Amino acid sequence: MVLLQRPHILLLLIDTHQFLQCWIAFGSANEEGQQQEEFSEELLVKPLPDHKLLAHFHFQSSAPPSTSNGCHHHLFPKAISQLVQKFRVKEMELSFTQGRWNYESWGGFDPISSSNAKPPGVELWAVFDVPQHHIDASWKNLTHTLSGLFCASINFLESTATYSTPEWSFPPASGNVRYGTFPCEAVCTENLTPWLRLLPCRDKAGIALLLDRPSLYRGFYHSQRLHLTSTESSSEGIDSGIILEQTLTVVLQPNSERAIEVHASEKHVQPSWSLSSIFGKQVSGRCVLAKSSSVYLLLDWGLVAELKFPNKENGKSAANGLTSENFWSNPSFELSVNPDRIFLEESSSHSKSLSILYMFQVEKYSESEPFDIGLMWKVPVAWLCQQTPLHASRFFMGSGNERGAIAISLKSTQFTEGFMSANSKDGSCELRVDVFQVVPWYVKVYFHSLRVFVDQQPRAVSDFIEKIHVSPSKDKMSPGVMEVVLKLPCRVNTAALTIEFDKGFLRIDEYPPDANQGFDIPSAIISFPNFHASMVFLEDDSLNRSPLLSKFQHNQMHSVCTILWIIAQCAAKACC
């Protein structure tokens, strides 16, 4: 009764109770923060044989599993964690790409190209942790959410005619994976803006400061990728931990007019470059929220073989002389900044020389003393990058608009010999090739007409195809999916798969507004599961684990993929 007569006291009591509860909850959340959220940023630069430069930005954010509902993030982007919790995404990869990865010049058998050479346009695949009959609804909602988040037309992937369910072609092969790609999607600043907003420092500090939009989009190849994995949650009340990896891979041409110095006498010297000449900006210090911030310069083993390093023959024993002057200043090139550490590749089964990785710590630099790495070439150097075991290409055959054939051709490269000798067992070796191809419903393929040609001779299909999974297309409902495992002899010169198709009839409202440009057929994915594109670098300092280098080491899970793209030019004439 007393309390009722004094409502003020009642209010005060409840007020303090609530306040104490809130304070305790907050305090306990802090106590449980043994695993903190982490963010690291890295940039890897690599000169390419055709006078271009590869720049690979790698940003990694991780959020530990938390017990409270509605967890408190201070580094991890909330949009991503909400997306993962709402749609119960186990693993997801979304990439926006413009340009073609030139496998001949830029190589295909290194960790960067095997995971970052993506089909043009938008590619999305996701694995869900929901019952089988809910996956399609989750996929649809996910595509809409991502389209709003990244300013792209990813929502077009919601229709069943655009996405497919690969059975065993994808590394997380479980049947819960959905794969969709939209090849004619433009990629521009509006896709990069929200992608950068997911980083704690945006593009205002740290390595992301280098991302000058005109320089990026002037490149020959540009791919921004977002990969997230959520770790298993052991119990119901615990939100799973999430690892978000964002990479941006660009291939740029160093502008020779803005280069540091070019020797006038040598015409074919590689253009010298520096970060400020390529991007127009310098790194003025690290992102203060980043646990580690470093820049790497990778010299491929092919390049190292051509350069004249004095201690080259010693190999492993040169570890003692790693910090010696020889490794960054020698007759062939000169670095403008001394590296902080030098890593040598541990061992390479398929080559005699080893790659060298120079590491530069960005922590030492600040706004008054910005970081700018530059490489000046003194002599012309020509080298080759490691190629994929077989070089793949895809093209159309036939003429006219009614029918034709799709052909996938595989050719051996000069590196194939080296692969095969390393891989032979019991004298007879086989090269396993996985092919995953999706065609839209209006390219009606006839799977019975699948033919295999080995060394230009038609052969029986059952001789070389070990496993095949086919999902025929339904008009306007689902695309045609083909997954093939080929076993080719190791000494194969060329191999080809052909399959015939008829063009389906499209109503007038099913043509896009710019039908004169033709139709883009999604890329096929060719992978070599037996080969591992990994680079292991000596790391004596276990505290200094870099996410980028660990990705290099653990690339054994991902096979080398050769990704192709083709515009159906013959289909273009069929319209209007």
Next chain:
Amino acid sequence: METFINPKSLFHLLLLPCLLLYSSIAYNSSPVEAAMHTNNWAVLVCTSRFWFNYRHMANTLSLYRTVKRLGIPDERIILMLADDMACNTRNKYPAQVFNNENHRLNLYGDNVEVDYRGYEVTVENFLRVLTGRHETAVPRSKRLLSDEGSHILLYMTGHGGDEFLKFQDSEELQSHDLADAVKQMKEKHRFKELLIMVDTCQAATLFNQLQSPGVLAIGSSMKGENSYSHHLDSDVGVSVVDRFTYYTLAFFERLNIYDNASLSSLFSSYNPSLLMSTTYYRKDLYKRRLEEVPVTNFFGSVMETIHTDAAYKALSRRNSGRFEDEMSLDQSVHHIKRRMLIKVNDGDEIHDINPEGEEGASKCPWSTFRNKFQKAENVDSLLNYGLVAMIPLLVISTWLVQ
């Protein structure tokens, strides 16, 4: 028994007027016209595809830049671009779009956000944005989340004709479609005032069917006239801007966020001989005088900042306000608390310029009382006053029951 009934009825009699007072404030049953202008939205649509229609993209992006510069954030801008010019392979300057051959301004900038792009810019999606009838999965950034206090700027550019606007060479938006959508918007209280600005050939014909009040429309040319491009950029290779938008921008580039230029000065700045067409504006549906309406009512978002000498009130008082919410004794008091809290969070966007409100103040003491409520800065003390006022009633009622 008799003594038991009377105090109770007395208690009810005392409480009832208070309940009525609070509930009427809480539910704010004022008509829509008296709703305050609380936020600004912009819907910018470019309907043309292909490289030679670069100027339409530049038009839309110029407006986008202006509207952002004058204060409307990306969350309240719906930008629809039918094609990609900046990263087009024919663009010599990747990630850059210019509206002038001097290339002084890069309209694309670093922070552009396009909500509908490419094949998504269709008449269906446009009408869905206006009317708000989306599928459930459509994300918030692609919705026009305006309310009855919103001023919306709708800018459309592309190729048009007599009573139609062409969408991407495959569809048309007709004048009665647009009028119908605007009528639906009005029914659903999705805007307080709407300014439609169209830069196409024969633009004025697109407004022929409009009937909803509160709509102001301006078109770049009348029936039978074409709208022309301004100049050709020989470096980029195409015309980079249209005349109407060029002169609109010339007007806005002289402004900053605090200027008071009125809509009538904007409309009178158009010179028919320079535009080579006659601009037409339709103001019969718009009640206010154009001289009194600042352009930032539509093209920008001016927030009123209230200078306080004292330090900002500590967070705990706000928390206590929220906790009081959960266990409040009176439902209508609960409503008014929530509404007051929301109002204070948006407090810096409340415009004081409300001529009708101030005119009515002298006539109706009720509205002055209401205005005082709405202008109150210290909501917490107001809540406390309300609660304190309830205490004597409670004391009396319990004493009577005893």
